[in-house]
Amino acid sequence: METLPLEPLIELRGVNKHYGALHVLKDVDLTVGRGEVVVVIGPSGSGKSTLCRTINRLETVDSGTLTLAGRPLPAEGRELARLRAEVGMVFQSFNLFAHKTVLANVALAPVKVRGRKKDEAEHRARELLHRVGLLEHAQKYPAQLSGGQQQRVAIARALAMEPQALLFDEPTSALDPEMISEVLEVMQQLAREGMTMVVVTHEMGFARSAANRVVFMADGQIVEDRTPEEFFTAPRSERAKDFLSKILKH
Amino acid sequence: MDVLTQNFALYGEGFWGTVRLTVYASLLALAVGVVMAGFRVAPVAALRGVGTAWVTVLRNTPLTLLFFAMLLGLPRFGVALPFELFAVLALGCYTSSFICEAVRSGINTVPAGQGEAARSLGMTFGQTLGTVVLPQAFRTVIAPIGSTLIALAKNSAIAGSFSVVELLSTYKTLSENGYNVIWSFVWIALGYLILTLAISGLFHVLERRWGVAR
Numbered sequence: 109m110e111t112l113p114l115e116p117l118i119e120l121r122g123v124n125k126h127y128g129a130l131h132v133l134k135d136v137d138l139t140v141g142r143g144e145v146v147v148v149i150g151p152s153g154s155g156k157s158t159l160c161r162t163i164n165r166l167e168t169v170d171s172g173t174l175t176l177a178g179r180p181l182p183a184e185g186r187e188l189a190r191l192r193a194e195v196g197m198v199f200q201s202f203n204l205f206a207h208k209t210v211l212a213n214v215a216l217a218p219v220k221v222r223g224r225k226k227d228e229a230e231h232r233a234r235e236l237l238h239r240v241g242l243l244e245h246a247q248k249y250p251a252q253l254s255g256g257q258q259q260r261v262a263i264a265r266a267l268a269m270e271p272q273a274l275l276f277d278e279p280t281s282a283l284d285p286e287m288i289s290e291v292l293e294v295m296q297q298l299a300r301e302g303m304t305m306v307v308v309t310h311e312m313g314f315a316r317s318a319a320n321r322v323v324f325m326a327d328g329q330i331v332e333d334r335t336p337e338e339f340f341t342a343p344r345s346e347r348a349k350d351f352l353s354k355i356l357k358h
Numbered sequence: 359m360d361v362l363t364q365n366f367a368l369y370g371e372g373f374w375g376t377v378r379l380t381v382y383a384s385l386l387a388l389a390v391g392v393v394m395a396g397f398r399v400a401p402v403a404a405l406r407g408v409g410t411a412w413v414t415v416l417r418n419t420p421l422t423l424l425f426f427a428m429l430l431g432l433p434r435f436g437v438a439l440p441f442e443l444f445a446v447l448a449l450g451c452y453t454s455s456f457i458c459e460a461v462r463s464g465i466n467t468v469p470a471g472q473g474e475a476a477r478s479l480g481m482t483f484g485q486t487l488g489t490v491v492l493p494q495a496f497r498t499v500i501a502p503i504g505s506t507l508i509a510l511a512k513n514s515a516i517a518g519s520f521s522v523v524e525l526l527s528t529y530k531t532l533s534e535n536g537y538n539v540i541w542s543f544v545w546i547a548l549g550y551l552i553l554t555l556a557i558s559g560l561f562h563v564l565e566r567r568w569g570v571a572r
Contacts, residue, residue, distance in 0.1 A: 197475070203475035220485050
């Protein structure tokens with residue numbers, strides 16, 4: 109599969125970022141092809157969440173370039189907002205709009221950003237809620253749902269913008285174990301349908317079964333970037349071997 | 359009681375003047391205060407600077423001084439307005455700095471993640487603020503905004519010293535006509551009480567209706 113020449117959708121070149129004295133991203137290069145599922149793993153503090161957040165500029169970078177479908181991402185303003193709409197994001201803490209119903213959460217951005225008619229956007233929102241199995245909860249508020257349900261709404265909300273790619277920043281880390289699978293199932297389905305995805309996660313099962321590539325990060329650098337099969341069976345670097353031995357022991 | 363019944367028209371005129379000042383200055387203060395709160399959290403440094411300067415200058419200037427500055431200062435630049443309009447401007451701008459800070463504290467109660475989610479969906483700063491942040495921020499600041507507007511209603515008494523017809527200034531006429539000072543003031547105080555209780559009643563209803571359910 110990786111021999112296919114994929115059209116590069118997301119490209120990061122020489123990206124550096126500091127938090128004060130801490131160098132969180134060190135000369136990171138990453139290319140994600142259209143339709144690819146890239147799972148980013150690594151110990152905490154390795155910069156993987158920061159990497160995910162820089163892709164749609166929720167984090168600014170100190171140097172380096174980011175391009176989306178060949179177009180460079182501007183630093184701020186209306187043009188950035190337009191490009192951000194092309195990259196959906198799913199957060200660890202769901203971040204649903206607390207004052208709006210589930211349906212309104214999903215339909216809001218298409219109306220505000222894409223200029224869709226309200227009834228049209230709500231019709232589409234219902235389809236998406238049906239797809240993530242939550243149509244019967246459309247009129248509830250986020251606080252009335254479980255964590256797993258909220259995260260599925262968040263995925264539907266991101267999909268409503270018909271993005272070219274989806275970023276997942278530890279989407280299951282705040283969930284109870286029995287809710288993790290319902291979220292992963294939705295993600296597996298998206299991967300099968302050919303959605304371009306960058307997933308920061310600790311779910312090694314998902315990485316093995318859904319990823320085209322595994323990117324292993326440590327200390328702000330990409331240490332390995334390989335197929336899941338190769339990475340999990342024969343990691344090259346000491347850091348990766350050490351990391352895998354710790355998480356796979358249990 | 360005679361003071362009230364014999365001077366009902368005078369009291370009425372004064373009360374109505376205070377109501378007008380309060381309503382117009384409140385609307386101005388709310389509008390400007392919300393805009394300034396938006397400026398203070400804007401991604402553009404220049405806007406944040408304007409918001410901070412606005413609050414710093416107006417919140418730290420005595421209101422009487424502000425009246426003097428408006429009434430004596432603005433005409434020098436060729437701005438000649440009716441005294442009542444000057445009073446509305448002075449009261450409204452002064453109070454807007456307090457509204458701004460109340461709204462800003464409300465903005466800070468909205469989890470930052472919701473703003474990030476809105477931005478990640480392609481919403482501009484204005485859309486994020488208007489549709490996601492402010493509607494939730496308002497719910498937490500209903501009570502402090504009510505207090506600020508009650509203070510505004512009482513501060514409007516200063517306008518009486520600047521030839522604006524309002525409730526407190528009626529005492530001058532009454533004392534000139536030889537009425538008992540104490541009773542004159544009792545009825546004036548009652549007038550303010552009616553207005554401030556009406557404001558707190560309104561905000562009580564707003565809070566019951568829109569306040570954050572816990």
